[in-house]
Amino acid sequence: MNPSIETIAEHASFGGVQGFYRHESSTIGLPMRFGLYMPPNSALTNAASADLRIAAVVFLAGLTCNEETFAIKAGAQAKAAELGLALIMPDTSPRGANVVGEADAWDFGLAASFYLDATQEPWRAHYQMASYVASELISVVAQRWPIDVNRVGIMGHSMGGHGALTLALKHPAQFKSVSAIAPICAPTQCPWGKKALSGYLGDDAASQNSWAQHDASALMQACARGAPFPSGILIDQGLADKFLLDQLNPDHFDAACEAVGQPLRLRRQVGYDHGYYFVASVIDDHLAHHHARLAQLV
Amino acid sequence: MNPSIETIAEHASFGGVQGFYRHESSTIGLPMRFGLYMPPNSALTNAASADLRIAAVVFLAGLTCNEETFAIKAGAQAKAAELGLALIMPDTSPRGANVVGEADAWDFGLAASFYLDATQEPWRAHYQMASYVASELISVVAQRWPIDVNRVGIMGHSMGGHGALTLALKHPAQFKSVSAIAPICAPTQCPWGKKALSGYLGDDAASQNSWAQHDASALMQACARGAPFPSGILIDQGLADKFLLDQLNPDHFDAACEAVGQPLRLRRQVGYDHGYYFVASVIDDHLAHHHARLAQLV
Numbered sequence: 149m150n151p152s153i154e155t156i157a158e159h160a161s162f163g164g165v166q167g168f169y170r171h172e173s174s175t176i177g178l179p180m181r182f183g184l185y186m187p188p189n190s191a192l193t194n195a196a197s198a199d200l201r202i203a204a205v206v207f208l209a210g211l212t213c214n215e216e217t218f219a220i221k222a223g224a225q226a227k228a229a230e231l232g233l234a235l236i237m238p239d240t241s242p243r244g245a246n247v248v249g250e251a252d253a254w255d256f257g258l259a260a261s262f263y264l265d266a267t268q269e270p271w272r273a274h275y276q277m278a279s280y281v282a283s284e285l286i287s288v289v290a291q292r293w294p295i296d297v298n299r300v301g302i303m304g305h306s307m308g309g310h311g312a313l314t315l316a317l318k319h320p321a322q323f324k325s326v327s328a329i330a331p332i333c334a335p336t337q338c339p340w341g342k343k344a345l346s347g348y349l350g351d352d353a354a355s356q357n358s359w360a361q362h363d364a365s366a367l368m369q370a371c372a373r374g375a376p377f378p379s380g381i382l383i384d385q386g387l388a389d390k391f392l393l394d395q396l397n398p399d400h401f402d403a404a405c406e407a408v409g410q411p412l413r414l415r416r417q418v419g420y421d422h423g424y425y426f427v428a429s430v431i432d433d434h435l436a437h438h439h440a441r442l443a444q445l446v
Numbered sequence: 447m448n449p450s451i452e453t454i455a456e457h458a459s460f461g462g463v464q465g466f467y468r469h470e471s472s473t474i475g476l477p478m479r480f481g482l483y484m485p486p487n488s489a490l491t492n493a494a495s496a497d498l499r500i501a502a503v504v505f506l507a508g509l510t511c512n513e514e515t516f517a518i519k520a521g522a523q524a525k526a527a528e529l530g531l532a533l534i535m536p537d538t539s540p541r542g543a544n545v546v547g548e549a550d551a552w553d554f555g556l557a558a559s560f561y562l563d564a565t566q567e568p569w570r571a572h573y574q575m576a577s578y579v580a581s582e583l584i585s586v587v588a589q590r591w592p593i594d595v596n597r598v599g600i601m602g603h604s605m606g607g608h609g610a611l612t613l614a615l616k617h618p619a620q621f622k623s624v625s626a627i628a629p630i631c632a633p634t635q636c637p638w639g640k641k642a643l644s645g646y647l648g649d650d651a652a653s654q655n656s657w658a659q660h661d662a663s664a665l666m667q668a669c670a671r672g673a674p675f676p677s678g679i680l681i682d683q684g685l686a687d688k689f690l691l692d693q694l695n696p697d698h699f700d701a702a703c704e705a706v707g708q709p710l711r712l713r714r715q716v717g718y719d720h721g722y723y724f725v726a727s728v729i730d731d732h733l734a735h736h737h738a739r740l741a742q743l744v
Binding site for chain 2: 159160161162163166220221223225226386388417419420421423424425426428429432
């Protein structure tokens with residue numbers, strides 16, 4: 149299988165290439181767009197030689213964003229170029245599912261997939277973002293670019309931080325490193341999360357696919373066999389973030405990590421808000437965090 | 447005079463503050479918005495003490511942009527924070543002038559002021575961006591923030607590169623350093639420039655305010671007393687820029703600099719296009735260029 153990938157745009161960036169692409173996703177059942185940054189060293193590598201494939205970090209964006217947001221606003225390409233890391237930036241939901249009402253709210257439906265596999269009608273046909281990110285996207289990218297699928301980390305912002313933490317905890321063999329910026333740490337406990345989980349998964353008590361399986365704090369708390377990421381997890385949280393008190397709950401995740409012995413560097417940053425000026429201010433540290441872990445796996 | 451400045455938004459960024467503000471401009475005769483990045487060291491300084499005021503660089507954006515574009519897309523705050531430089535980002539035209547037809551074209555009128563003082567009706571009442579940038583903006587900023595008005599550089603992108611070069615050449619005592627990214631170097635010779643100059647200034651031959659006074663290459667060529675910026679001018683130009691051949695004419699400016707002995711570092715960058723992925727890729731070098739010159743003036 150070598151699905152065709154359509155190039156939407158490519159821009160030289162810090163000696164590498166910031167591209168945007170579209171492909172037919174078998175998981176989603178619709179065309180999906182993604183951004184990809186390939187650092188300059190990747191021009192020297194060869195997809196046919198596993199030794200020369202490069203590590204990659206998947207970035208999951210937050211509510212209202214798309215596959216361009218992080219590429220435009222985070223200023224991540226400079227550090228990725230320096231470290232030789234690829235950056236994979238999926239969209240935040242299916243587009244074109246034409247679910248009635250999917251564009252009615254900014255925190256549910258379009259650009260608000262919460263990176264889970266919906267079980268409820270009418271969402272389940274296309275809103276399968278967890279499987280898309282964990283099982284399809286990386287292999288699609290690796291068929292055209294020299295990505296080492298065995299050295300892939302995942303990170304995200306806000307809703308995407310929730311996605312990164314939950315997907316990493318559910319697929320630790322797939323994602324070797326994880327970090328998050330202002331993540332929704334306990335969606336079963338906050339308004340955004342309750343709305344999304346009930347809409348996509350149905351009532352918690354009645355669901356075969358319980359809400360706790362999509363809550364990073366609950367997933368961490370359930371790690372009976374000890375720390376899933378012994379090399380540590382990095383989270384940055386701004387203290388001037390207007391969503392901190394009602395929606396984000398980093399303390400829940402901190403307590404869960406403490407309970408299972410998971411090393412967590414939770415940096416509470418005075419003065420920073422929820423936006424991309426904060427993301428940009430800490431992104432280099434996050435890429436260094438992933439690089440440090442992924443470089444050990446060569 | 448201490449005109450009131452309204453804060454639209456402020457975001458912590460690399461230890462400093464990326465803010466957006468609005469003030470009543472006496473030059474424009476309308477409210478004008480601007481962006482301002484103040485680096486972290488500025489919190490330690492005091493507007494009452496001239497010794498502690500910091501150097502600043504004015505950035506002029508290109509066609510279709512506004513006061514937010516550079517702040518969001520260029521990734522300049524990291525280097526500005528490191529160097530202790532303030533960044534001043536005006537809007538690209540008056541807003542609210544309500545000139546008939548001002549929004550009809552993307553290359554003339556709104557967001558397309560060309561940073562000159564219009565002499566023609568109906569533009570002359572408000573389209574006075576040259577005087578606004580050169581004579582009002584910096585002093586307005588310096589009344590509230592600890593900017594050293596004697597250490598201000600100017601740079602810009604595309605139309606803003608034209609603005610930076612022409613304003614620096616006309617006001618070398620005001621702007622001590624200058625650089626540009628993909629600038630319109632000879633507006634009297636290209637379609638964008640001819641349209642703007644004829645619209646804002648009228649027919650060249652009939653004008654008291656000749657087009658050549660708004661053309662960086664012609665202004666440089668006319669520097670009879672030698673190099674106006676002996677410490678050098680920096681220009682970056684991407685060679686995959688689709689506007690290079692028809693609109694930008696860096697060779698004209700290069701030849702003019704050569705003729706008057708003006709040191710010019712014109713870097714022709716293979717593979718880069720006209721967009722902000724290019725701006726971001728070279729911005730650190732531009733800020734270092736300004737810092738090197740402005741630091742000599744302490």
